[in-house]
Amino acid sequence: DAKTTQPPSMDCAEGRAANLPCNHSTISGNEYVYWYRQIHSQGPQYIIHGLKNNETNEMASLIITEDRKSSTLILPHATLRDTAVYYCIVRVGETSGTYKYIFGTGTRLKVLA
Amino acid sequence: NAGVMQNPRHLVRRRGQEARLRCSPMKGHSHVYWYRQLPEEGLKFMVYLQKENIIDESGMPKERFSAEFPKEGPSILRIQQVVRGDSAAYFCASSPYAGSGRARAFKNTQYFGPGTRLTVL
Numbered sequence: 347d348a349k350t351t352q353p354p355s356m357d358c359a360e361g362r363a364a365n366l367p368c369n370h371s372t373i374s375g376n377e378y379v380y381w382y383r384q385i386h387s388q389g390p391q392y393i394i395h396g397l398k399n400n401e402t403n404e405m406a407s408l409i410i411t412e413d414r415k416s417s418t419l420i421l422p423h424a425t426l427r428d429t430a431v432y433y434c435i436v437r438v439g440e441t442s443g444t445y446k447y448i449f450g451t452g453t454r455l456k457v458l459a
Numbered sequence: 460n461a462g463v464m465q466n467p468r469h470l471v472r473r474r475g476q477e478a479r480l481r482c483s484p485m486k487g488h489s490h491v492y493w494y495r496q497l498p499e500e501g502l503k504f505m506v507y508l509q510k511e512n513i514i515d516e517s518g519m520p521k522e523r524f525s526a527e528f529p530k531e532g533p534s535i536l537r538i539q540q541v542v543r544g545d546s547a548a549y550f551c552a553s554s555p556y557a558g559s560g561r562a563r564a565f566k567n568t569q570y571f572g573p574g575t576r577l578t579v580l
Contacts, residue, residue: 380568389463389550389571390502433501437567444515445554445567446492449501 349373349436350450357456358428364421366453368434371415376440379410380447381419383430390433393419424457431455461486463553463572471578478538478545480575484553491534492552492569493526502550508534541579550574 351369358364370379378397382390394401394408396417401408407420421428431452439445464483472478484491489510494502507515508528519526523541528534538545552569 382571387548387574387576389552389573392568392570395568439515442515444507445569446504446507446515446518447494447502447569449494449503451501 355454364424366419380435385430465572480536482534482551488553496548
């Protein structure tokens with residue numbers, strides 16, 4: 347069962363920030379939130395992950411609410427090549443050491459010229 | 460630095476035949492995960508292996524499916540007596556050995572291969 351809920355689709359104008367929300371209200375205290383994207387039917391590409399604090403890297407920023415029940419992935423300046431399905435994932439199995447990903451259904455982001 | 464490699468990229472089988480999917484992890488990675496993706500759906504976890512050990516196979520169908528990751532060579536996902544419902548994209552991911560604390564979280568980030576698309580006729 348998916349532990350995340352995402353809107354099925356979003357549009358974003360090229361050059362603008364894309365804000366992709368994710369709900370994970372049943373997340374446990376030691377479970378990480380990961381974001382990946384899948385372009386066409388390629389293998390998922392890692393974007394960013396976090397536990398409690400906000401995170402930023404060269405691709406994106408991740409904002410996690412204080413109660414950890416939701417998060418937002420921010421692509422600061424979307425380009426046409428960012429058109430993809432974005433998956434918000436909860437990684438489970440921290441205690442058992444299995445670290446497996448539970449994928450949701452993802453958000454299909456379309457960047458418009 | 461080569462990424463995760465999977466072959467074949469496309470595989471066509473008739474019902475009742477066997478399918479063998481191979482995954483070579485990134486250099487230095489000793490953990491392999493297999494996921495299945497049906498059309499228009501997200502990926503579903505199948506199995507997690509370390510060298511010569513199956514750690515978690517909770518997502519594997521009880522029959523016809525098996526996986527291995529031998530000491531030498533790639534990880535193999537094997538599907539016996541394939542049926543039409545097995546048609547899907549199968550993705551393999553690898554991660555390095557887990558450290559501890561914050562390093563453990565990062566080192567368990569999974570990197571995915573390009574997938575094998577299985578079509579059962």
